[in-house]
Amino acid sequence: MPIVPSAQRIVNEVLRGNPDLDVNSLHEDAYRLMKQYRSTYYERRVDELLSDLDLAGDARERIKEKLLEPIVVDGTEYSNFMEEVSRRVSQAFQPISGSIAEICAQRELERAGLQKGVNFTRREERTDFTVYFPHIHDSKAKHRVEVKNVSLRERATRGLAFDGDSLFGFFNQLGEFTETSVRIFEELCIKQGGYCYIPPDILTQIPYPTRRFKPNTQFGNDMATFARTGTLP
Numbered sequence: 420m421p422i423v424p425s426a427q428r429i430v431n432e433v434l435r436g437n438p439d440l441d442v443n444s445l446h447e448d449a450y451r452l453m454k455q456y457r458s459t460y461y462e463r464r465v466d467e468l469l470s471d472l473d474l475a476g477d478a479r480e481r482i483k484e485k486l487l488e489p490i491v492v493d494g495t496e497y498s499n500f501m502e503e504v505s506r507r508v509s510q511a512f513q514p515i516s517g518s519i520a521e522i523c524a525q526r527e528l529e530r531a532g533l534q535k536g537v538n539f540t541r542r543e544e545r546t547d548f549t550v551y552f553p554h555i556h557d558s559k560a561k562h563r564v565e566v567k568n569v570s571l572r573e574r575a576t577r578g579l580a581f582d583g584d585s586l587f588g589f590f591n592q593l594g595e596f597t598e599t600s601v602r603i604f605e606e607l608c609i610k611q612g613g614y615c616y617i618p619p620d621i622l623t624q625i626p627y628p629t630r631r632f633k634p635n636t637q638f639g640n641d642m643a644t645f646a647r648t649g650t651l652p
Contacts, residue, residue, distance in 0.1 A: 422511040423456045426518030430526075442636060443618050446523045446589045450569070453515060457508055464504055520568040521547055524587050524638065531639035538646045546582045550642045552649035560649040562613065562642070571595040585613030585651075587638050593624050601627045614641070614651065 424432075426449075433448045434440065440448065472481060487499045497503035525541060528548070533539050539550045546563040553559065565583030569591045586604070590596075604615050608631035616635040625632070633641070644652050 422460050422508055423453060423515055426515045426522055429453055429456075429515070430519060430522045442523050442527050442638070443589065443620075445526070446519065449519045449523070450516070450589075453512070453519065457512060460508060461504065464500075468500060516568050517566075520589055521566050523589070524548060524564070524566045527635075527639035528642055529639075531643035533639075533643055533646055539642070550645055552646055554646070560645075562645050562651070564613075564642070571600065583613070584608075584611040585616065587616040587635055589635070590617050590621055593621055596621065596625050596627075598627050601625060601629060601632075605629065605631050612651065616641075 423429075429449050429452050430445065433445060433452060437444075437448075468485065469482070472478070472485065474482075486501060490497050490500055490503055492503050492507075497506070521541065525535070525548070528539055528550070529535070533550070535541060537554050537556075539548055540555065541548055543549060544563070547566040548564040550562045550564065551558045552561070563582065563584045565586050567586065567588035567590070569589050571588070571590050571592070585608070608614055614631050614633045616633050616638040619634040619636060622629075622632055622634055641651050644650075
């Protein structure tokens with residue numbers, strides 16, 4: 420049984436409840452659901468651990484000793500129970516979190532009328548998405564999009580500098596958009612002919628002038644324009 424379901428299953432589960440969610444609400448609800456699955460895993464593991472313990476008397480010390488003793492899971496030795504749990508959850512959490520962001524981006528492209536394998540590809544040419552004008556089989560121009568999740572960090576800058584023309588993400592930390600980082604992204608986007616697509620709530624709070632930042636809700640329509648015309652609006 421997987422620790423956390425696949426990104427596609429999580430997104431589908433959210434959309435079953437509300438198929439008309441906007442991209443930011445979809446990502447937020449999917450991210451929240453993923454964390455709920457993680458919490459359920461922790462709870463199940465603790466229940467499994469405590470199920471064979473007699474909690475009378477020195478229960479506290481016995482639980483502490485049990486949690487801290489070395490264990491072997493699936494042939495891998497861990498120094499204690501919590502190390503095993505945290506490592507396994509982290510290994511499952513990070514790639515699924517990134518995939519949720521990519522699935523949300525792909526949904527925006529498809530809602531704008533673009534088709535995978537015709538107007539865009541995913542995870543090719545060292546970038547997350549590539550949009551083609553007029554289509555992949557007769558490409559006269561292409562636009563590469565790097566997708567990030569909730570944290571900007573240095574790798575977003577590297578991704579845009581080397582493997583992308585635009586950046587699309589669900590960044591939720593206003594403090595990451597310093598005057599220096601905004602200037603760097605502005606310069607990179609001008610050079611590459613792209614934009615930084617970020618959540619509207621964050622965009623409206625950036626206290627510095629921006630020319631190459633747009634709400635991520637415009638991402639799909641902008642890429643559809645590129646697929647039709649070869650340029651971004």
